[in-house]
Amino acid sequence: MTVAVPSRPRDRTTSDYHELARQVREAGLLRRRPLYYAAKMSGLLAAYLVAGWAFVTIGSSWWQLALAVGLGVLLTQTAYLSHDAAHRQIFSSGRANDWAALVISDLFVGLSHGWWQRKHTRHHAKPNQIGADPDIGTGALVFIPADVPTRRGFGAWFVRRQGWLFFPLITLEGLALHVSAIRTVFGREPVKHRAVEITFLLVRIVGYLTAAFWVLPTGMAVAFVAVQLAVFGFYMGATFAPNHKGMPLVPADARIDFLRRQVLMSRNISGSRVVDVAMGGLNHQIEHHLFPSMPRPSLRRAKPMVRAYCAALGITYTETTLLGSYRIVVRYLNDVGLGRMDPFECPVTAQFRTR
Numbered sequence: 001m002t003v004a005v006p007s008r009p010r011d012r013t014t015s016d017y018h019e020l021a022r023q024v025r026e027a028g029l030l031r032r033r034p035l036y037y038a039a040k041m042s043g044l045l046a047a048y049l050v051a052g053w054a055f056v057t058i059g060s061s062w063w064q065l066a067l068a069v070g071l072g073v074l075l076t077q078t079a080y081l082s083h084d085a086a087h088r089q090i091f092s093s094g095r096a097n098d099w100a101a102l103v104i105s106d107l108f109v110g111l112s113h114g115w116w117q118r119k120h121t122r123h124h125a126k127p128n129q130i131g132a133d134p135d136i137g138t139g140a141l142v143f144i145p146a147d148v149p150t151r152r153g154f155g156a157w158f159v160r161r162q163g164w165l166f167f168p169l170i171t172l173e174g175l176a177l178h179v180s181a182i183r184t185v186f187g188r189e190p191v192k193h194r195a196v197e198i199t200f201l202l203v204r205i206v207g208y209l210t211a212a213f214w215v216l217p218t219g220m221a222v223a224f225v226a227v228q229l230a231v232f233g234f235y236m237g238a239t240f241a242p243n244h245k246g247m248p249l250v251p252a253d254a255r256i257d258f259l260r261r262q263v264l265m266s267r268n269i270s271g272s273r274v275v276d277v278a279m280g281g282l283n284h285q286i287e288h289h290l291f292p293s294m295p296r297p298s299l300r301r302a303k304p305m306v307r308a309y310c311a312a313l314g315i316t317y318t319e320t321t322l323l324g325s326y327r328i329v330v331r332y333l334n335d336v337g338l339g340r341m342d343p344f345e346c347p348v349t350a351q352f353r354t355r
Contacts, residue, residue: 017259017290020309024291029302033295037090040081047074048108060217068224072174072231079109079236080280080296086117087292102193106200110208112181114191124292128265129250136249140169144249145336163334170237174229177236178205239278242269242325243285246332247318262289263310267328268303268319275322276300286317 024030051071058064085101088094105113119134126132136143142151142159151159158165182205185197212221247265250256256264269275269283276283276296284299287306294302310317320328334340 016257016313020259020290020306023305024302027305029298030291030294032090032092033297036295036297044074044078044081055215059215060220062220064216064220064224065227068227069231072228073235075109075232076235076239077280078104079111082109082113083280084296086113086120089293089295102196103200106197107204110181110201110204111177112184112197112201114193114197115180115184124289126250127262127289128244128247129252129254131252135244141166141333142336143245145339148337148339159337162337163330166330166333171230171234173237174233176233239280239282241329242322243267243282246328259290260315262286263315263317266318267325269322269325270319271322
């Protein structure tokens with residue numbers, strides 16, 4: 001593969017990325033993939049119909065818990081589709097993408113599109129930058145070493161063990177996402193389609209709980225919902241955590257050009273197309289951050305082009321296995337909690353600090 005790189009004096013903040021974008025565009029990797037998404041939507045819809053039939057057919061049986069596991073997986077795959085639409089990967093029309101994302105997220109998954117869009121847009125703009133990326137902000141886990149001393153009592157005990165507790169904790173992520181959705185649409189912050197989101201979320205959540213408690217005995221219904229939420233939360237957390245956790249943190253005052261900001265703070269996950277399906281294409285995190293509107297099936301094709309371009313410019317391109325990424329995440333969280341690391345010791349980010 002021949003990779004062109006800027007060869008004359010230039011403003012690094014723009015031309016490095018623009019040259020790569022030109023090559024990607026000329027390769028046709030930003031074109032919509034309607035047949036792929038039509039097949040994806042049809043497959044998910046068929047899966048929901050089968051799940052509904054199985055739910056009614058199985059009836060009052062503990063085999064319903066196996067269906068709850070499958071439903072947790074199905075909802076995560078549906079959330080991936082909403083993610084694609086929100087990034088305007090599916091349709092040529094921005095309006096069509098926005099409404100598809102809202103319907104899929106609120107009515108099918110039970111998450112607030114407005115909440116996700118606001119949070120995720122800030123993350124994409126400045127990944128891993130302190131004070132700017134909400135994904136490393138204050139929460140149950142501490143990602144910034146300077147925040148560790150603020151924890152007291154049980155919080156301090158938890159943080160010292162947060163790496164080991166990470167995977168059990170993300171089983172609660174599904175519930176947390178639903179709570180965030182409800183708090184957002186009934187809160188004071190602006191929500192573009194508040195009435196629509198409230199309607200869709202109430203239909204989704206109330207309808208789901210009504211079906212569970214109508215068909216199943218109370219104890220079994222509680223177990224069904226708990227298992228589904230745990231699987232959904234675990235799957236979502238296990239997909240998104242490898243992308244940036246354990247990568248360098250960016251000082252609040254740092255200035256980094258777009259290409260390096262997106263590549264240096266992101267981590268790809270190696271593997272076959274099975275990994276692509278399992279992770280919704282987010283295993284190609286570097287390519288996704290560089291080209292958020294690139295359709296999911298094009299990310300794998302863009303990967304060798306982006307890797308070669310980064311190599312030509314001497315930009316570190318990080319990739320590891322899924323299990324390897326989990327080891328990194330656990331070790332990073334433990335090191336932060338135990339005060340064993342300097343977030344700015346990495347020479348990659350140190351060079352961008354404002355002196």
